[in-house]
Amino acid sequence: MKTIIEQSKKYDSLDSLQNDLALHNVRETTPFRLNQMELTTRGTVRVIGMYPGEQEYPLTQISLEDAIKRGGLQVSCCQNFFQENQYELDDVIVKAINSYYRCSSTSNSEIKLITREEENGQRVAVGIPSAKYVLYTHQEYLQKLSKNIPPNLRFARANLYPEYLDLGFTDPIRTARDKVGEIVELGLSFNNSEGTRSCSLISSCFSLRLICTNGAVAAHPAFSIRHAHRGDLHNNTQMFIEKTEVILQRFHELMENLPRLGDMPITEQFIQEIHTDLIDAIKSQKTEEFMNGLDKTKQSIGDVWDKVTNMPHNIKNSQTKMKLEQLGFRILTLSLL
Secondary structure (H helix, E strand, O other): OOOEOOOOEEEOOHHHHHHHHOOOOOEEOOOEEHHHEEEOOOOEEEEEOOOOOEEEEEEEHHHHHHHHHHOOOOHHHHHHHHHOOOOOOOHHHHHHHHHHHHHOOOOOOEEOOEEEEOOOOOEEEEEOOEOOOOOOOHHHHHHHHHHHOOOOOEEEEEEEOOOOEEEEEEEEEEEEEOOOOOEEEEEEEEEEOOOOOOOEEEEEEEEEEOOOOEEEEOOOHHHEEEEEOOOOOHHHHHHHHHHHHHHHHHHHHHHOOHHHHHHOEOOHHHHHHHHHHHHHHHHHHHHHHHHHOOOOOOOEHHHHHHHHHHHHHHOOOHHHHHHHHHHHHHHHHHHHO
């Protein structure tokens, strides 16, 4: 069998998102030791002794990547499987991973599976976090957020990616204008994961360009808050949301200076600052094309910001989209802080 390639989905309302999430039935298994898990060449994992009998779970591409990393290898070792659409994982690699599960220094570490029910009733593993991870499903998170979101914030966007749920809210009163008068709304982006990647609840300051509905999302510690999925997360959501008002006010003060970007020249130092982040997001060739397209004699940092925040519009890969939105925010902090 082939691993499950999950698709991203965009929602126009919180109600339609909630209806979809109600069908997912996401759960966490009881904790078990790494040496109880076995990866198969078919891209599934077997877990022995977690429940009576032997349990076998199909994997999504993301949870398969987790399984490979927990086996002491990098995902690049299995690029033939991911990129060439092969039917099975290499038997030698699977044996090496299973040996690592059984014999490494982490073989007794406790982990768990996060599973989701498919339409056929089968449960699929979507994440393999540590046993300390506390599941906070997207459905629970959305329900709690809907009750506690500040009344001044209105729904702006919702994207359900394989790795995380991204919700954006803006404050129509808190706006900024760039040098040419384009309106940029300010707000908050809320990001939750179900046992994948960040394993955290994150809130970040978020700007939305109304002309193209693209945004810039903070990765800067002064403009974002992170809460790991540990401890009493469910009861701390309201306190978490209350803290967001502090970073949003700080962001509003920063964005009052947005028009200044239009007067700032593109310097070599600025190019060096963003070059690595661009390569990380869109690879070397496209980065060079982007850089070669800049006219340093006529364009400003404001023009670069416009281009970077416009790029996510036609990009489907969630990680690339996030990196570009974070780079858009980094340009703001580099230039205005």
